[in-house]
Amino acid sequence: MLLFDNATHRYRLGPLVFQMGLASGEMFFRDAAAPVLSGIAEETGDTVFLMMRCGYDSLCVDRREGAYPVKTFVVEVGTRRPLGMGAAALAMLAALSDDEVGNALAANESRLQAFPGMTVDVVRQMVRRTRAQRYSSMNVIGVPGVRAVGYPVLLLDGSVAAAISIAAIEHRVSPEREKLFATLLKNAARNIVACFNRGLPVTPPVPEPFG
Numbered sequence: 001m002l003l004f005d006n007a008t009h010r011y012r013l014g015p016l017v018f019q020m021g022l023a024s025g026e027m028f029f030r031d032a033a034a035p036v037l038s039g040i041a042e043e044t045g046d047t048v049f050l051m052m053r054c055g056y057d058s059l060c061v062d063r064r065e066g067a068y069p070v071k072t073f074v075v076e077v078g079t080r081r082p083l084g085m086g087a088a089a090l091a092m093l094a095a096l097s098d099d100e101v102g103n104a105l106a107a108n109e110s111r112l113q114a115f116p117g118m119t120v121d122v123v124r125q126m127v128r129r130t131r132a133q134r135y136s137s138m139n140v141i142g143v144p145g146v147r148a149v150g151y152p153v154l155l156l157d158g159s160v161a162a163a164i165s166i167a168a169i170e171h172r173v174s175p176e177r178e179k180l181f182a183t184l185l186k187n188a189a190r191n192i193v194a195c196f197n198r199g200l201p202v203t204p205p206v207p208e209p210f211g
Contacts (some may be wrong), residue, residue, distance in 0.1 A: 021080055030061045030164065032195035036188045037164065041066040043184065046168040049075055051088035053160055056104040057081065058089035061162075072167040074140045074148070082108035084123040087136045089151030089162035093123070094130035095152040095160045095209040101127060116139050116142075130209045135182035140167060147173040151185035152194055158207040164188055 002011045033050050043049045045066035051058040053193060060079045065071055076088065083093040083104045105112070105120045112118045118141070132134040136150040150165035166181045173181070 008082075018135075023199060033162075033164070033192045034062065034064075036191045036195065037064040039061060040064070040166065040184055041165075042190055044166060044168070044181070046166050046172070047072045049088055049165045049167065051075075051086070051092070051165070052162045053083070053092050054080070054084055058083055058086065058092060058105045058163070060161055067094035068168070068172070069132070069168050072103045072140075072143075072146050072169060074146055074167050075141050082111045084108070084112065084126065085118070085141060086165070087138055087140075088165035089150075090123075090130055090138060091150035091152045091163040091165070091209075092122070092160050094127045094136060095154065095163075117141075133182075134210050135185065136165075137178055145170050147178075149173070149178055149185065150179040151182060151189050154207050154209055155193065157205070159189040160209075162192075165194070 002117050004011055030050060037050055041064040047066060048058060048064045050062040052061050054058075057080050060077050063073070063077055065073075068154065075081075080091055082087050083096075093104060096104065101124075104133035105123060105182045109120050109137070112120060112123060126136075126138065136148075138148060138149050140146040143162045146167055147170045148165050148167040150163050153162040153164065155161050164185050165183065
């Protein structure tokens with residue numbers, strides 16, 4: 001709720017206050033995104049996740065499963081993870097400014113180390129790779145044989161509000177299909193903002209992440 005600023009020796013509002021502010025709109029955001037997520041799950045047959053940004057964390061608020069018989073339920077609804085840990089969380093982190101990325105990594109350094117093979121330097125490399133290819137892709141941490149692709153959802157003011165991702169067993173994610181997933185997610189992100197805008201025209205256009 002509160003963070004102590006060592007420079008000024010004063011307290012300031014923390015990320016949980018931001019999350020409380022989102023709470024009233026969170027359900028509407030999830031409901032607005034629901035048909036988009038269901039459409040992707042139906043088209044791909046795989047599992048689709050909606051993660052919302054809560055300060056330096058990501059929070060899973062929805063999950064839609066496709067028809068493929070092998071399910072990849074890598075994150076439960078309600079799961080909170082530091083930004084960078086997971087395809088959607090990595091997409092959100094990479095879409096932030098360099099200063100915000102640094103702040104997030106500094107705040108979460110000890111938590112990142114709880115994930116196998118993860119350090120601040122490793123996550124920075126992942127951020128650079130995500131920005132270069134303009135979407136996130138990674139093998140799911142702690143779940144062998146599963147790969148995920150993610151893309152951030154930016155609001156009209158350019159702020160990073162959420163991200164969506166697709167998870168599938170690894171042999172179903174060829175390089176070609178990975179790029180298909182990225183295209184689907186990019187289009188879905190725009191549609192989600194349009195739905196969140198209550199059907200009104202999205203003007204100005206939704207900002208593009210990654211510069």
